[in-house]
Amino acid sequence: MLRFVFRRILLGIPVLVTVATLTFFIMHVVPGGPFDTEKILPPEIIANIEAKYHLDKPLPMQYLLYMKQLLQGDLGPSYKYLGRGVSDIICDTFPVSFVLGLCAVLVVLGLGIPAGVISAYWKNSLLDRSVLLLAAMGISVPSFVLGAISVWIFSHQWHLLPPALWEGFRHMILPAFALGAGYAGYVARLTRTTVLDVLATDYVRTARAKGLTEPVILFKHVLKNSMYPIVSVMGPLTAGLVTGSFVIEYIFSIPGMGRFFITAVTNRDYPLIMGVTLVYAVLIVIANTVVDMVYGWLDPRVTLK
Amino acid sequence: MKFSLASKLSAGFLLIVSGVAVFAPWVAPYSYETQDTLRTLASPSLEHWMGTDRLGRDLLSRMIYGARVSLFIGVFTTLFALLIGTVYGAISAYVGGRTDNLMMRAVDVVFALPDLLMIILITVLMGRGLMGVFIALTLVSWVTVARLVRGEVLRIKEFPYVQAAHALGASPTRILLREIFPNILSILVVTLSFRVPVAILAESTLSFIGLGISPPFSSWGSLANDGWTAIKFYPHLILFPSLAIFLTILSFNFLGDGLRETLDPRASKSPT
Numbered sequence: 261m262l263r264f265v266f267r268r269i270l271l272g273i274p275v276l277v278t279v280a281t282l283t284f285f286i287m288h289v290v291p292g293g294p295f296d297t298e299k300i301l302p303p304e305i306i307a308n309i310e311a312k313y314h315l316d317k318p319l320p321m322q323y324l325l326y327m328k329q330l331l332q333g334d335l336g337p338s339y340k341y342l343g344r345g346v347s348d349i350i351c352d353t354f355p356v357s358f359v360l361g362l363c364a365v366l367v368v369l370g371l372g373i374p375a376g377v378i379s380a381y382w383k384n385s386l387l388d389r390s391v392l393l394l395a396a397m398g399i400s401v402p403s404f405v406l407g408a409i410s411v412w413i414f415s416h417q418w419h420l421l422p423p424a425l426w427e428g429f430r431h432m433i434l435p436a437f438a439l440g441a442g443y444a445g446y447v448a449r450l451t452r453t454t455v456l457d458v459l460a461t462d463y464v465r466t467a468r469a470k471g472l473t474e475p476v477i478l479f480k481h482v483l484k485n486s487m488y489p490i491v492s493v494m495g496p497l498t499a500g501l502v503t504g505s506f507v508i509e510y511i512f513s514i515p516g517m518g519r520f521f522i523t524a525v526t527n528r529d530y531p532l533i534m535g536v537t538l539v540y541a542v543l544i545v546i547a548n549t550v551v552d553m554v555y556g557w558l559d560p561r562v563t564l565k
Numbered sequence: 566m567k568f569s570l571a572s573k574l575s576a577g578f579l580l581i582v583s584g585v586a587v588f589a590p591w592v593a594p595y596s597y598e599t600q601d602t603l604r605t606l607a608s609p610s611l612e613h614w615m616g617t618d619r620l621g622r623d624l625l626s627r628m629i630y631g632a633r634v635s636l637f638i639g640v641f642t643t644l645f646a647l648l649i650g651t652v653y654g655a656i657s658a659y660v661g662g663r664t665d666n667l668m669m670r671a672v673d674v675v676f677a678l679p680d681l682l683m684i685i686l687i688t689v690l691m692g693r694g695l696m697g698v699f700i701a702l703t704l705v706s707w708v709t710v711a712r713l714v715r716g717e718v719l720r721i722k723e724f725p726y727v728q729a730a731h732a733l734g735a736s737p738t739r740i741l742l743r744e745i746f747p748n749i750l751s752i753l754v755v756t757l758s759f760r761v762p763v764a765i766l767a768e769s770t771l772s773f774i775g776l777g778i779s780p781p782f783s784s785w786g787s788l789a790n791d792g793w794t795a796i797k798f799y800p801h802l803i804l805f806p807s808l809a810i811f812l813t814i815l816s817f818n819f820l821g822d823g824l825r826e827t828l829d830p831r832a833s834k835s836p837t
Contacts, residue, residue: 278674286686400815402766404773405807408793416797503681510774511793521682522774525689533686540679 264556265549272545279541280330280534284323287530294339294528313339326534335538336531340524346535349520354539356426357505357516360439363432364501367440368447373490375444376451377483380459391448398445403504407438407511424513435512439505443497447490454486461485484558491555498547503540572823575816582813586632593626597783609801616801618791627788628805634695634784635810639765642702643757649703650710651753655741657711658718669715675708684767689776698777702764710756717749751828758821762814769810785810 310316314325329336335346379391414434415423422431458464459482467477506518513519517536524532568576585592600620601607607617615624657668684701691697721727722745730744771777772786773793783791785806792803 279678282674282678283683283686286683286690396818397811397815400762400818401811402770402773402807402814404770405789405811408789408796408803409807412796412800412803416800499679503679506681507770507774522685522776525685525776537679537682537686540682544679 261553261556264553268545268549268552272542272549275545276538276541280327280538281323283534283537284326285319287528287533288319288322294530313337326531330538335535338524338532339529340527340532341529346531349532350517350535350539353515353517353520356514357502357509357518360426360432360435360505360508360514360516361498361501363436364440364443364505365498367436368443368497368501371440371444372447373451375448377455377478377486379448380452380455381478383456388452391452395445395448398441398448401442403438403442404507404511406441407435407508410434410438411511426512426514426516431512435508435514438511439501439508443500446497447493450489450493451486454489455482458482458485488555488559491551491558494554495544495548495551498551499544502543502547568823568827569819571819575819575823578812578816579820582632582809583636585629586636589629589633593623593629595623595626597627597630598622599626608799615805616799618802619795624788624802624805627783628785628809631783631785631788631806632809634778634782635765635768635786635813638695638698638702638768638784639761642699642706642764642768643760645699645703646707646760647710647753647757650707651714651749653707654711654714654716655718655745658715659722659737659741659745665715669712672708672711675705678705680705681767681770684771685776688771694779695782698768698771702767706760706764709760713752713756714749717752718745721745721748755821755825755828758817758824762817762821765810765814765817 307316314322317325326336335350338344338346338349341349375391375395379388382388411423411434414421421434423434425431464477464481467481472481503518505516506521508514509516509518510522517539520532521536523529524536594614595601600622601613601617604613604617605619607613609616613623613625615628617623618627653668653672657665684698684705687701687704688697691700718741727740727744730740735744768777768784769786769789772784773790775787775790778784778787789803789806789810792799792801792806796803
């Protein structure tokens with residue numbers, strides 16, 4: 261197991277280096293820079309600023325300097341939030357985004373799996389059809405639409421939940437729901453399909469023939485064996501939730517990392533863009549590794565290499 | 566070919582929406598910039614079916630012109646991505662060996678990038694607007710197609726009829742175009758109907774956070790963004806664009822399900 265984790269970490273490094281390199285060059289090939297402001301600064305000052313941040317050096321040189329600094333674990337200073345380091349900003353905002361993502365995962369699994377199981381168990385019933393329709397709708401509704409409409413209903417019309425900010429449990433409900441609902445629809449469909457497959461297997465027929473009660477069959481035999489496909493989509497799903505969260509952070513004015521990314525891009529705050537992109541990439545790599553580990557643990561037939 | 570009711574309805578809806586988009590100047594009751602200054606922020610009425618915005622512009626007309634941008638981006642980025650991905654994937658699979666390996670590593674690299682972040686980055690840096698969104702979406706989405714097509718071509722390449730064509734001395738181009746391409750066409754059609762809503766979603770999300778389509782153009786996403794600031798008192802401004810985006814994506818998904826069931830021989834018949 262340890263060897264597996266170690267190997268995956270090693271495999272993740274080239275991915276991260278590529279992400280860093282591509283992002284770096286995409287940022288810099290386009291004309292314009294972080295200090296092109298409306299207010300025209302004297303050339304001496306611009307020269308000074310550029311010298312300070314090494315922006316006067318040729319691009320390959322800047323790249324090498326950045327990578328060297330990155331290797332030392334330093335993400336550099338922010339160009340716009342003066343006096344603050346990028347790592348500093350990320351440390352402040354990351355926990356918020358992380359908690360939001362975690363809540364959304366809970367929504368996805370908490371809504372998706374039960375809905376899928378119910379739908380499969382009472383196949384072709386009215387309940388099943390409603391679940392399928394809801395799932396199709398969930399997959400098709402953009403998270404910002406869901407966020408906006410739920411703010412309008414639950415905050416502005418019924419005054420039940422706060423429309424914005426991040427100050428406690430009540431503030432988490434709407435954003436987590438808006439972020440997770442679409443994926444919940446996806447998971448519900450997937451669960452339904454796999455549970456239907458498992459319900460048709462011989463060992464479930466045997467279990468029924470033995471006279472086991474339905475709850476025992478459902479939870480011990482069916483559910484556990486239906487989990488593999490769901491676990492295997494959790495990797496891309498987490499990636500989607502993580503990168504999708506900045507729209508939600510924008511709608512609900514949540515002080516997370518995604519909101520900083522948007523302002524960083526519009527400001528051309530190069531180090532901050534790099535920093536946030538790298539954190540996202542690391543998260544995706546970790547998520548995929550964890551998913552593979554859980555997969556190996558659930559299914560003894562899978563050997564981790 | 567038998568299609569479900571849902572996919573027939575969806576196809577009908579999409580036909581109407583695209584018809585309206587194409588013939589926008591003839592269908593729209595007003596121009597998208599005419600201001601009715603006496604009725605700003607009006608609720609839906611007989612005169613303005615979807616109400617007016619803060620400058621007194623007719624929302625229905627703006628929605629109709631917005632459909633042009635949203636659908637154009639959705640359909641054409643996907644077609645473009647499909648074209649690039651198909652050519653790339655087919656060549657990679659057909660040539661095989663070291664070339665294939667190298668070409669697929671390049672695909673892996675693009676895959677490793679966080680999608681939406683890259684789309685934002687490229688769009689903003691390209692100077693926000695139709696072209697930026699177009700390039701960003703295409704660059705991110707062709708890789709999915711390339712992988713899919715490569716897998717299909719690898720499979721079909723081994724079939725006896727392809728071997729026969731080869732033995733008869735057909736050129737690789739001929740084999741790819743005449744023997745292999747017709748056999749992946751149905752999968753490409755299904756992919757098209759599932760990728761278009763993804764592109765529409767990405768564009769509208771981008772425009773909603775104010776990073777996508779910028780004035781004078783407007784898409785459903787940017788209209789929704791205009792409405793978002795006034796949601797508390799004038800909800801119709803965000804409701805209609807949201808509904809349009811939702812119904813369009815839903816229709817494409819239903820249509821895709823229908824197409825897959827009829828066209829894709831490997832898809833398991835949906836367990837209903």
